Amino acid sequence: MAEAEVDVADAAGLDRQVRxxxxxxxxxxxxxxxxxxxxxxxxxxxxxxxxxxxLATIVYVVLAGWSAVLITLVLRRPVRCWSRTSRSPSPP
Structure with a gap:
């Protein structure tokens, strides 16, 4: 039982590092x-x-706005980690 808890804690720490x-x-x-x-x-x-x-001004403003949106989304939303889907279920 303690091993499973340690594995879950390690996986959570790894997920945070990957994010x-x-x-x-x-x-x-x-x-x-x-x-x-x-x-x-x-x-x-x-x-x-x-x-x-x-036209050049509009293009550059849109580019800056899109970059700001992308940065905001990345910093606010958790990134789904691929290891979460590939992890095998723990034994009972």
């Missing part, structure tokens, strides 16, 4: 994307690359 790692990867990749977008905005503005400034 934390996945959240960190998603947040860092979104932030890296936004940094690259910021650099492209600066470069495009300096070279007068935008022929339709309002």
């Amino acid at each position: 934390g790692i996945v959240a960190a990867v998603v947040v860092l990749s979104r932030l890296a994307t936004l940094a690259m977008v910021a650099l492209s905005i600066v470069g495009g503005t300096q070279s007068h690359a935008y022929t339709r400034v309002p």
Whole structure:
């Protein structure tokens, strides 16, 4: 009985670690994307690359909004771990 409780506690800790790692990867990749977008905005503005400034502004605002939504969802919702579905039932 005690072994099963230890296994459950270990699995819960592993699930938390996996959720934390996945959240960190998603947040860092979104932030890296936004940094690259910021650099492209600066470069495009300096070279007068935008022929339709309002359209470019809308595209960048939508991209920033989508990134904010994705980051919020990842940080608020628990990530379902694949190990939870592949774990065999404990013996009686």
